[in-house]
Amino acid sequence: AQKITQTQPGMFVQEKEAVTLDCTYDTSDPSYGLFWYKQPSSGEMIFLIYQGSYDQQNATEGRYSLNFQKARKSANLVISASQLGDSAMYFCAMREGKGSSNTGKLIFGQGTTLQVKP
Amino acid sequence: DSGVTQTPKHLITATGQRVTLRCSPRSGDLSVYWYQQSLDQGLQFLIQYYNGEERAKGNILERFSAQQFPDLHSELNLSSLELGDSALYFCASSVARDSIPSTSGNTIYFGEGSWLTVV
Numbered sequence: 001a002q003k004i005t006q007t008q009p010g011m012f013v014q015e016k017e018a019v020t021l022d023c024t025y026d027t028s029d030p031s032y033g034l035f036w037y038k039q040p041s042s043g044e045m046i047f048l049i050y051q052g053s054y055d056q057q058n059a060t061e062g063r064y065s066l067n068f069q070k071a072r073k074s075a076n077l078v079i080s081a082s083q084l085g086d087s088a089m090y091f092c093a094m095r096e097g098k099g100s101s102n103t104g105k106l107i108f109g110q111g112t113t114l115q116v117k118p
Numbered sequence: 119d120s121g122v123t124q125t126p127k128h129l130i131t132a133t134g135q136r137v138t139l140r141c142s143p144r145s146g147d148l149s150v151y152w153y154q155q156s157l158d159q160g161l162q163f164l165i166q167y168y169n170g171e172e173r174a175k176g177n178i179l180e181r182f183s184a185q186q187f188p189d190l191h192s193e194l195n196l197s198s199l200e201l202g203d204s205a206l207y208f209c210a211s212s213v214a215r216d217s218i219p220s221t222s223g224n225t226i227y228f229g230e231g232s233w234l235t236v237v
Contacts, residue, residue, distance in 0.1 A: 033225075035225065035226070037228070042230075043206055043230065043231050043233065044120075044228070044229075044230040044231060045208055045210075045228035045229075045231070046120070046228075047120065047225060047226070047227055047228070050225045091161065093161075095226075104149055104151065104166060104173075104174075104212055104226065105151070105163045105166060105174050105176060106151075106153075106161075106163065106226060107163075108160060108161040110160055111160070
């Protein structure tokens with residue numbers, strides 16, 4: 001069964017430093033998508049970055065990059081030059097499904113709380 | 119702003135009551151998803167609609183129902199509410215019914231959520 005694991009319940013990082021949030025996944029489907037979302041204390045779920053299983057390059061979006069290691073089944077989020085506004089909960093998610101029956105449903109990890117120190 | 123609009127943002131109601139949560143997807147998105155986020159269960163997929171038809175069902179209780187209308191907006195109906203139904207309910211949308219995982223255009227955007235408190 002598909003599963004997402006985030007092993008870091010909470011992390012601290014100094015402002016302006018880089019931080020890596022870990023995510024491992026389990027699936028037997030060769031075709032899948034991986035997402036990272038940010039949830040600040042206000043509650044909204046903000047899309048950050050996406051990586052497809054067939055994408056050759058690691059995804060990047062501004063200060064966010066995804067360190068995709070397919071053989072290890074890991075999809076770690078790297079945030080460069082952390083800012084105070086990056087303090088939030090971060091969720092890794094995987095799109096479930098097999099081939100044409102893929103529904104687009106997401107399976108989420110438990111999340112990592114990141115606190116940026118000034 | 120994700121482009122997904124949810125109303126109401128906050129709702130307090132009593133046990134046994136019924137509420138309706140509303141969602142307008144991003145312009146052009148045909149798929150709508152509902153998720154529930156609670157402290158003990160985390161983020162759980164409830165149901166997906168694509169262009170008016172139910173596409174997938176997750177951990178949705180029988181007391182809950184949803185529909186997607188011809189204008190593509192969706193409503194989630196929660197009835198016979200219990201204290202344990204208190205949660206943050208998200209609507210999300212995407213373009214396609216079936217994902218093509220290698221295409222970043224099929225990403226899923228979430229609304230700001232509806233906070234439901236059952237007292």
